[in-house]
Amino acid sequence: MRLRLRHQLRLRFPEPVRNLIAVLRMAPRSHEGQRVTNWRIDVDPDCLLKAGEDHFGNLVHTLTLPGTVSELSIIAQGELTAFDAAGIVRGSAERLPVDLYRRDTTLTAPDETVRRFASEAVQGADSPIGRLHHLMGAIHERIEATSETGAILPAARSLEAGRGTAREHAQLFATCARSLGFPARCSAGYYLDDGTASRRHSWAEAYVEGLGWVGFDTVHDICPQDHHVRVAVGLDAVEAGTLRSAYGVVPEESVEVRWLLGRDPGPLAATPS
Template sequence: MRIRVSQQMTYRYAPGAKSLIQTLRLTPRNTESQFVVNWRIDVDVDGRLRPVEDAFANLTHVLSVAGPVEQVTVNVQGTVETFDSAGVVRGAVERFPESLYLRDTPLTEAGEAVQAFAEEATAAGQDDRLARMHLLMAAIHQRFDYDASENRTALSAAETLSRGAGACQDFAHLFIAAARHLSVPARYVSGYVWRGEPGSKERGGGDAGHAWAEAHIAGLGWVAFDPANKICPAGAHVRVAAGLDQLGAAPVRGAQYGGGEERMEVRVAVDALEPSQSQSQSQSQS
């Protein structure tokens, strides 16, 4: 499947900021289950856009802009060819042993309530790690309401459990916290998902991208689980960045110096290209 992504993020400051710096984790890299056909990031301000790799091998750009800055818009355009790997992630650059992903963070800390939820939700899986992760994914999907409130700070695992609702990033945090409590290394993934034809019940991937989790299963390696949709990604997902939690894999994180309140608008369009469109696009680039 060929997936085309178009994303526009506009940040406004009133009064204007004296300067700003942003870390952009917006560029996917090739794995055995996805191939980046083309990808481009543009900004509408006179600043410096420096490509780097972060500690987790995510392809990252650091945007530095001298002020005054009243508005900055980041545009992302690209096409990725994806392959059905039944959720198994192979070919990703791994900088750390999987044991690192047992480390708790404030967003993925497993308190007593999360621990109890993890054990109850996966009790039928016994000693089968893969089965327990499928049970955990299903339990989160079935028991929690989906709430994709815009421009909301990500919830911790405990907050999601207490609230009984959350968005894709919140479900990922709960999955990760529960998995780590069960001694299964787990990490957060940000990216995009094609939601299918109009009327599809797929969650996420609309105006703010998408998020899911990966768990390390002996004999298989990293396996992706999308609790928001109760699926293991099989060709409709574009994997962009991974980290211990949302803060480590956030598409954009930054800081401003001076100025007023920051206001953000995000638009994302994710489309599956027909074979004829894919062929035409490839020929136009040759």
């Protein structure tokens, strides 16, 4: 599936922010499940934008804006082809040993309730991949999917509440999978609902011996397909998040994602793969 994607963030600050520094994860990398043809990021007002890579292998852009700013607009856009790889992630940029993804963070620390839920969820499964599919289905049934607003809850609190955003779904799956002995992580990107609409989305990935990294989208109860675009990974949803900044004031954030199919969004600069 060939896609043209445009993602805009508008941040309006209640009070002017001085010397803004932010890290953006808004550039997807190519792997066997997707091929990025071109990509660019534009920021208004003009600023210093430095491209790089973090320790997870994500493409990152560090934004530095001296002086004061009351409003910030960031547009990421480009063209890519997505393939249905049955959820298996091959050819991705892996910078860390697999066992590091057994590590818990504050947001993914399991409690006894989480461990018990995970153990009960995989009963009857006869293979490692089967256990993970059972877990995906159990979270899909147990946790009501909600829109992405507010702070990200830890996995244990999401399970207790019985509801959570896609990011919280991903964190709960990663937490449960680690408690079962699987290396696991959160993945962030986009999901195409149909031929015209899309949104930011999150899912999880677990490492299975003999297969490698496999994605699990508990919101939709499917492994990622060609309707998913993978952008970043991390130990939790914050580490895989689109935007991290240091400004002392929490901004209002407005997100618009537009999939441009069959329409030319203009010339685009090449991106590293």
